[in-house]
Amino acid sequence: MKNKFALLCIAVLLAVSSCSFTTKKFDTEGSDKDKILIELITYVIDQGHYDKRKIDNDFSKQVYDEFIESLDPMKRHFMQKDLKDFDQYKTEIDDQIKEKDISFFNLVYNRYQQRLEETKVFYNSILEEDFDLNSNQTINTDYENLEFVKNSKDLKKRWKKQLKFSIISNYYAAFDTQNALAEESDTVEIKSSEELKKEAIDQTRESIERYFSNSEDLRREDWFNLYVNTVVSQFDPHTAYLAPRDKDRFDISMSGKLEGIGARLQKLRDNVKIVEIISGGPAWRGKELEVGDLIMKVKQEDEEQAVNITGMRLDDAVELIKGPKGTKVTLTVKRVDGTFEDITLVRDVVEIEETYAKSTIIEKDESKFGFINLPKFYFNMNNYNERNAASDVEKEIKKLKASGVQGIAIDLRNNGGGSLSTVVEMAGLFIDKGPVVQVKDKDGNVEVLKDKKKGTIWDGPLVILVNELSASASEILAAAMQDYKRAIILGSRQTYGKGTVQNVANLNRWMRSNSLGDMGALKLTTQKFYRVSGGSTQLKGVESDVTVPDRYSFIDIGERDYKNPLPYDKIREADYEVWTGYEDLENIVKASQNRMDSHEQISLIEEQAKWIKTQRDKNDFPLNFQAYKQLMEENDAQAKKFDSLNDYKNSLTFKSLPSEIKAFETDEALKDKRENWHNNLQKDIYVEEAVSVLQDLRQHTKNFKLAEASTQN
Known part of the structure; x- marks a missing residue:
């Protein structure tokens, strides 16, 4: 696994000139977008990369290992029988790339979705079991070197261990906090060990539910983008595919500017919560929105009906809320006190001051x-x-x-x-x-x-x-x-x-006609x-x-x-x-x-x-x-x-x-x-x-x- 600290540092040096190699045009009529994307990206890399690597069996093995690891880093979904099915492609991915064949991705993606659904079913039953916090078990968190389990029975045992580790961690944090507060005041309510244990289990359940909720928010195209990035990152650590929304985020991170209402949003179960009001933006100037407000509906100025965003994935909700400078948007918000209010804002350029x-x-x-x-x-x-x-x-x-x-x-x-x-x-x-x-x-x-x-x-x-x-x-x-x-x-x-x-090469420039939508960009x-x-x-x-x-x-x-x-x-x-x-x-x-x-x-x-x-x-x-x-x-x-x-x-x-x-x-x-x-x-x-x-x-x-x-x- 690539080290986490390195990934946090988005090290980039961009030249503003465009790629100058000879252009080829790609037809999209009757084509599969995923296959066109693979062909397009490999073409651009072949033509423009500084030190392009040979796409061979070694390349294939690395894509294979890293894609599976990126999907299941803690090895709590796939089993050895899954890997046995995947292994047929271990040295075939290079050939598939050349042939615009995505069989490997389809197999792994579909199996992963299946395993997600299966684990979603049994994690709750595990949390209902009695957890003995006085056992002599240990857990090893070096997941990178951990073997995949043999069968479903062993998978449930792994989940129970990992859930138990989370419960003990939460239990200790609550226990330690309670003791610290008790030393400062005689009026602190002292909870029993069983009460603390129940709270720890509930915290763990909430964390896992959030994990599955985030997974459910991802569409097939998001997982395919992950696969494409696994492929392109083999050429060097800084070559990356930017899907359209990722390209927008990248532009914002580079310029420190966006057009919208000036609020940072977060998914909270099925709701969209305001977690920060950005200084100088429309929301800040209007002084009506507050941190903690939940946005329930979004209405554009040229539309009669508001769109209910409850249960909507965060990216889609953000797309509705942000918009060009000068346009109006009306938000139906639920206040912390439970009251509802419609607030209309005029979108503007928002500067992210900390940039x-x-x-x-x-x-x-x-x-x-x-x-x-x-x-x-x-x-x-x-x-x-x-x-x-x-x-x-x-x-x-x-x-x-x-x-x-x-x-x-x-x-x-x-x-x-x-x-x-x-x-x-x-x-x-x-x-x-x-x-x-x-x-x-x-x-x-x-x-x-x-x-x-x-x-x-x-x-x-x-x-x-x-x-x-x-x-x-x-x-x-x-x-x-x-x-x-x-x-x-x-x-x-x-x-x-x-x-x-x-x-950053805009991939749409290579499209002769485009019935497939925005193809995104390649940072090369x-x-x-x-x-x-x-x-x-x-x-x-x-x-x-x-x-x-x-x-x-x-x-x-x-x-x-x-x-x-x-x-x-x-x-x-x-x-x-x-x-x-x-x-x-x-x-x-x-x-x-x-x-x-x-x-x-x-x-x-x-x-x-x-x-x-x-x-x-x-x-x-x-x-x-x-x-x-x-x-x-x-x-x-x-x-x-x-x-x-x-x-x-x-x-x-x-x-x-x-x-x-x-x-x-x-x-x-x-x-x-x-x-x-x-x-x-x-x-x-x-x-x-x-x-x-x-x-x-x-x-x-x-x-x-x-x-x-x-x-x-």
Whole structure:
């Protein structure tokens, strides 16, 4: 199973140019959409992928293993007799792909649906049985290396074990919470062990019901999309099929914008629940919808009847609720108090604020420093000239300069990438024209992407913060600033290690006629990128100048931990001139590393990271409550050792920029978000060290003229 942390980091680097290979047209008249999709995708990969892999028996075996694992990762549906039926296709999938044959998918999908229905029938009867929480059983949660069961009898035993593990976990959580509350107050109602056990069983039942409900919401096309993605991911970890709705979500994640009412929704049994109102959106401005409201019906302005969305799958409900800017939608909502109300909203462009760059002023020793957090290198895929990360960071720098900051730190931690053009443009804010990154295509052609604007926006001290989840475009910026000796890179031993470029190809452009509907898009790896110094960041990432551990330090998390990453290599160095604005850079780095190596908190962070690794590697758990309780208490005792990390406070003062303070007058939610952000920064030892490095750099930066402080933003 691909490591979960890596999957959480949506590492991407997108070039905005379209695929330039010769186009073939596909006919859809009388065709099966699934078969056309397979043919279309394999054609596009064959024509455009950077390092296309041979589709052979080994390829087939990997698709076989990964598709079955993706359907049944905990091995609680399929049995050995199912695998025996599937095995006939183990080395045939490559041939099926070439022949547009989806027999393997059909067999596995239909059998999976059958097994889902069967397990849905018996899990409730298992939960009605008596669970002995004092047995000496154990459970192994290394499901990847677990064998499939032989028969239905063994399958029920596996389910009972897994359900029992869930019950014990829920029981312990309730038991522990009750004890903690009882220590604080004499008025807490003490429930009996049987009452706690019943609650634990009910919680487990609710969780399993939610699991089956989510499975029922998925259509055959969703499962087929999963199969297609299993196929295309064999070429490299970042080539992926985007079904139409996935493409919409991808566009939103890249741009930080959507058109709708500005509310985050969640499926709650058969209902659609509002879980967040997005600041600045129509719902926020209208002040009528509230978190916790259930949306029961949706009526469009040009329709007479409202559509009842109770029981509808969430994706379909969202499609009805969102819509083009300027259009009206009427929602029938059920309030928390049980009353019903019709609310009409005018849809608008909603900006997801947490996507965008934000900055703050840090004060230390009567000096000011700027801090910019950049969650991703966002841009609008349909119109690059709209809001993007480069132009926003430029604006933030100008505001910080006007406030008189003496150095700037840019936080790229957990930044999974984004636009290639944007990162090239952003690098130009700090260097006086020159190459930023080199890209090589599948034919070996190398293009040097340059900052062509003479001059800089910021020529003062610069620090860049990274971690193991800083990927792709983040690595380009960090690598360029490191090669130019323009910034000190502070963070994990190395960044994520993704050195590839993707294009998003609209699959509909290859259709001669289309009676099958939207075919979606393919995110396709078309290039590799290289530092101006010639080395690839692929697998190796960017090594920090000042290395500090964090909670991910000992976890398999980067590109190198996938099964099929592209290899590391090097090309010729580009023609560039190292920045000479700093003096004594080597000793500044050494002083910072010494501070970090001797810091008590850093030693504790490293110890915690090692402990997290041992916890993640633990697979055997007792199904005896007393033994489980002892294990959890030991874990809690060990975890308490790291409580001081949460209590830590640095000596810095954080202040929002004047323009933002003015916005707080009308946006209480934004004010709360900024206060929470500042509170988190107050506990951040890495930010504290970044400021110390900026202080040192300030003393050794040549020709840097401090801007006059101004309140104009």
